[in-house]
Every structure is written in structure tokens, then in C-alpha cells.
Amino acid sequence: MKINQPKSVLTGFLLRFVGLQFVAFVLAIILIVFGYTLVTRTYVRFQASQVMDVMLAVREYTSRKINPLIAPINASSEEAFMPEAVPSYSATKVFEYLRLNNAYADFQYREASLNPTSPSDRANANEAEIISRFENNPRLREVNGILTDNSDHSQYFLAKPIRLSKESCLSCHSTPDRAPKSQLIAYGDKNGFGWKLGDVVGAQIVSLPIDSGLPSPSRFVLLLVLAVGLMSLALVVVGKRFFESLIARPLRQILRLASNESYESEDSLKHLRQRADEFGSLSRWIFKLREELKRR
Ligand code: HEC
Known part of the structure; x- marks a missing residue:
């Protein structure tokens, strides 16, 4: 079973995040x-x-x-x-x-x-x-x-x-x-x-x-835009990293687990099944499903 590479959730998340940041900024x-x-x-x-x-x-x-x-x-x-x-x-x-x-x-x-x-x-x-x-x-x-x-x-x-x-x-x-x-x-x-x-x-x-x-209002506003702009940029960079490691990566692993034949050989997929969170439960379900499909 092959699954087409989907659009990354990270892109959607980042777009919304940056959009929200922009509105908050203005x-x-x-x-x-x-x-x-x-x-x-x-x-x-x-x-x-x-x-x-x-x-x-x-x-x-x-x-x-x-x-x-x-x-x-x-x-x-x-x-x-x-x-x-x-x-x-x-x-x-x-x-x-x-x-x-x-x-x-x-x-x-x-x-x-x-x-x-x-x-x-x-x-x-x-x-x-x-x-x-x-x-x-x-x-x-x-x-x-x-x-x-x-x-x-x-x-x-x-x-x-x-x-x-x-x-x-x-x-x-x-x-x-x-x-x-x-x-x-x-x-x-x-x-x-x-x-x-x-x-x-x-x-x-x-x-x-x-x-x-x-300080004159125009200088003040310039300083403000610079400060808030840099802070927003830092937030986007940090937010992207967090999102990548907390959500996007385990999601991609689950996708591989669902599609890849050779999941037993992959260490990261084994670790995934040991996780206590939602990703762990989901991967255990997929694993069970695949075992059952194999037995038929
Ligand atoms: C000793 C005389 C004297 C007294 C008392 C005096 N003034 Fe004058 N006043 C002047 C003079 C002379 C000027 C111009 C001063 C200057 O060269 O700046 C002046 C200036 C002024 C001005 C500024 C506008 C102008 O006329 O050049 C005002 C307003 C004013 N007085 C109001 C008052 C008020 C109100 C009082 C009472 C609290 C008072 N004065 C008491 C002589 C006086």
C-alpha cells in the first residue's frame, strides 16, 4: 500500500502562525x-x-x-x-x-x-x-x-x-x-x-x-517596528522548530508506518510505538491492523 506524499501540515501551520502574528503585530x-x-x-x-x-x-x-x-x-x-x-x-x-x-x-x-x-x-x-x-x-x-x-x-x-x-x-x-x-x-x-x-x-x-x-514619534515607531519585527521572526523560527519536532516528525513516521512494508527494521518506528501519547496509541493501532491484515 503506497500513500502519495501529502502536503506538509507544517506549511499550513506556519502560514496561519505567521498570518496571526502579522495581525497581532499591526x-x-x-x-x-x-x-x-x-x-x-x-x-x-x-x-x-x-x-x-x-x-x-x-x-x-x-x-x-x-x-x-x-x-x-x-x-x-x-x-x-x-x-x-x-x-x-x-x-x-x-x-x-x-x-x-x-x-x-x-x-x-x-x-x-x-x-x-x-x-x-x-x-x-x-x-x-x-x-x-x-x-x-x-x-x-x-x-x-x-x-x-x-x-x-x-x-x-x-x-x-x-x-x-x-x-x-x-x-x-x-x-x-x-x-x-x-x-x-x-x-x-x-x-x-x-x-x-x-x-x-x-x-x-x-x-x-x-x-x-x-524621542520623536517617528523614531519611536521605527524602533518599535524593528523590535517587534525581530521578536516575531524569532517566534516563527522557534515555533517552526517546536512544531517540526513535536508534531510534523512523528506524523511523518506514522505515515511511514502505515505505508512502509519494512517497518520492523526501522528503529524510529519501534520507538514510536512505545510513546505514551496520542502518536504512540495511533501507531500501536496501525501496527495491530497491519498484523491482522497480514494474517488473512
Ligand atoms: C507699576 C505699574 C503696573 C502695575 C501695578 C501693573 N502693570 Fe501690568 N504692565 C505694566 C507695564 C509697564 C507693562 C509692560 C511691561 C513690559 O515691558 O514687559 C505691563 C504689562 C502687562 C501685561 C502684558 C501685556 C502688556 O500690556 O504689555 C499684562 C497682561 C498686565 N500688565 C496686566 C497687569 C495686571 C493684571 C496687573 C495687576 C495684577 C498689572 N498689570 C499691574 C505696568 C503695570
């Missing part, structure tokens, strides 16, 4: 990229909000501790205005020093206004839009998002409204006649006035590259 990449984006966004947001908190504290410190010391000097002096009394000035200055630290070199901090005292604080189009969102929605405490500009590095931004909530601000921002003369000499009497208590007068905006302090 799913894993999608999941990890999604997770990575979430983690980077949280991390970047965390960094921005920390800087924002520090800047708020500097503003507060200037209002409470420095302004009362310097305001009288500015008020009586006809000479150069001492901007150290101004919360906005101290916050932006402290930030300049913070940026000297390499870890913060990519960060930006702005106190943007539509009617700024200092021309450098004039809001650009993006900033103006953020400020008008705060003006239109008094309950909005924070806005964040992505700023895309012409460069290929997208910026994450976190913004908070600056509301004129203290009487002390009015001495410099209500009408020019209330402001220190030295301020008028330094900044003029046209801008940064006419503000009222409760107004949104500007926005604090912290921005930083979206991938600040992290």
Missing part, C-alpha cells in the same frame, strides 16, 4: 502608537502647566512683595521707570533666565494682549483668537492645543486668561493720569490703558515642542 503597533501619543501629550501638558504655575507665582510675588516697595519710587520719580514693579515684566524676565537652562530652551512664555503696554506683547493671530475665547466665555479657565506653524515642529500650548482682578493693577492700566510719569516716559500714554476690573486683559501662554524631552 494591532500592537496601532495600540502602542495611540498609547504613546497619549503619554507624550500628557507629559508635555504636565511640563507646560508646571511652568505656568511658576509664572503665576512670580506674578503674585511681584504684586504682593515687590510692587509695594517700588511703586512709591516710580510714582515720585520723573526718571527712568523701574519695571521690576510690574508682574508681567518679572514673569517674562524670570522666564528668560529659566530658558538659559537647556532643559527649557525650547519653551516659550508670552503675556499677550490686544491692547499691550509694551509693543512686544501684542497678540499675534493665534494669540488673539485665544484671548477672544476667554473674553467670550468668562468661565473658561484654560485652553490648550496644538499650534501648527510653518516649521515642521508642532507646538503644544497651554493658555490661561489674565483677568484684571486687583485694584493695584488700575494704577498703571486705567488712565494715563493715574500712571507713574516715569511709565509714560518709558511706554507712552497710548497703549495698555482703559482696562477695567474684571476685564480679560490678555493671556498667559506657555508653548513647547510637542515632543519636548521625548
Whole structure:
């Protein structure tokens, strides 16, 4: 009795195994990229909000501790205005020093206004839009998002409204006649006035590259694809070996036992019959069957 050489089960197994691996691979990449984006966004947001908190504290410190010391000097002096009394000035200055630290070199901090005292604080189009969102929605405490500009590095931004909530601000921002003369000499009497208590007068905006302090998503994905790809390849090689020795080889031996006349002479076929597993039982059955066929 001759049996034609069948198609190997190993090929079928490997095809399914590799197919399954591929699907798992694609799913894993999608999941990890999604997770990575979430983690980077949280991390970047965390960094921005920390800087924002520090800047708020500097503003507060200037209002409470420095302004009362310097305001009288500015008020009586006809000479150069001492901007150290101004919360906005101290916050932006402290930030300049913070940026000297390499870890913060990519960060930006702005106190943007539509009617700024200092021309450098004039809001650009993006900033103006953020400020008008705060003006239109008094309950909005924070806005964040992505700023895309012409460069290929997208910026994450976190913004908070600056509301004129203290009487002390009015001495410099209500009408020019209330402001220190030295301020008028330094900044003029046209801008940064006419503000009222409760107004949104500007926005604090912290921005930083979206991938600040992290490997860029494209590099991360490349590394990931390489790592998972190599692992899958290793799994296929190891899986093939296991399958070959555990299933494919004993199956081929059983096939020989069923078809080959000279099975008594083959050691491996004798061993097969001594196995305790399913292959052993199957080969013992085939052996018995052949003995019976022979007797007839
Ligand atoms: C001593 C006068 C003075 C006081 C008090 C003061 N400011 Fe100002 N403010 C200024 C000057 C001058 C500038 C411009 C500083 C600079 O050169 O960066 C400024 C800048 C700002 C800016 C940035 C936009 C712009 O106008 O250039 C905001 C916002 C602001 N002040 C809000 C406030 C608020 C809110 C308070 C109260 C907590 C306050 N200021 C108190 C004088 C003052």
C-alpha cells in the first residue's frame, strides 16, 4: 500500500502562525502608537502647566512683595521707570533666565494682549483668537492645543486668561493720569490703558515642542517596528522548530508506518510505538491492523 506524499501540515501551520502574528503585530503597533501619543501629550501638558504655575507665582510675588516697595519710587520719580514693579515684566524676565537652562530652551512664555503696554506683547493671530475665547466665555479657565506653524515642529500650548482682578493693577492700566510719569516716559500714554476690573486683559501662554524631552514619534515607531519585527521572526523560527519536532516528525513516521512494508527494521518506528501519547496509541493501532491484515 503506497500513500502519495501529502502536503506538509507544517506549511499550513506556519502560514496561519505567521498570518496571526502579522495581525497581532499591526494591532500592537496601532495600540502602542495611540498609547504613546497619549503619554507624550500628557507629559508635555504636565511640563507646560508646571511652568505656568511658576509664572503665576512670580506674578503674585511681584504684586504682593515687590510692587509695594517700588511703586512709591516710580510714582515720585520723573526718571527712568523701574519695571521690576510690574508682574508681567518679572514673569517674562524670570522666564528668560529659566530658558538659559537647556532643559527649557525650547519653551516659550508670552503675556499677550490686544491692547499691550509694551509693543512686544501684542497678540499675534493665534494669540488673539485665544484671548477672544476667554473674553467670550468668562468661565473658561484654560485652553490648550496644538499650534501648527510653518516649521515642521508642532507646538503644544497651554493658555490661561489674565483677568484684571486687583485694584493695584488700575494704577498703571486705567488712565494715563493715574500712571507713574516715569511709565509714560518709558511706554507712552497710548497703549495698555482703559482696562477695567474684571476685564480679560490678555493671556498667559506657555508653548513647547510637542515632543519636548521625548524621542520623536517617528523614531519611536521605527524602533518599535524593528523590535517587534525581530521578536516575531524569532517566534516563527522557534515555533517552526517546536512544531517540526513535536508534531510534523512523528506524523511523518506514522505515515511511514502505515505505508512502509519494512517497518520492523526501522528503529524510529519501534520507538514510536512505545510513546505514551496520542502518536504512540495511533501507531500501536496501525501496527495491530497491519498484523491482522497480514494474517488473512
Ligand atoms: C507699576 C505699574 C503696573 C502695575 C501695578 C501693573 N502693570 Fe501690568 N504692565 C505694566 C507695564 C509697564 C507693562 C509692560 C511691561 C513690559 O515691558 O514687559 C505691563 C504689562 C502687562 C501685561 C502684558 C501685556 C502688556 O500690556 O504689555 C499684562 C497682561 C498686565 N500688565 C496686566 C497687569 C495686571 C493684571 C496687573 C495687576 C495684577 C498689572 N498689570 C499691574 C505696568 C503695570
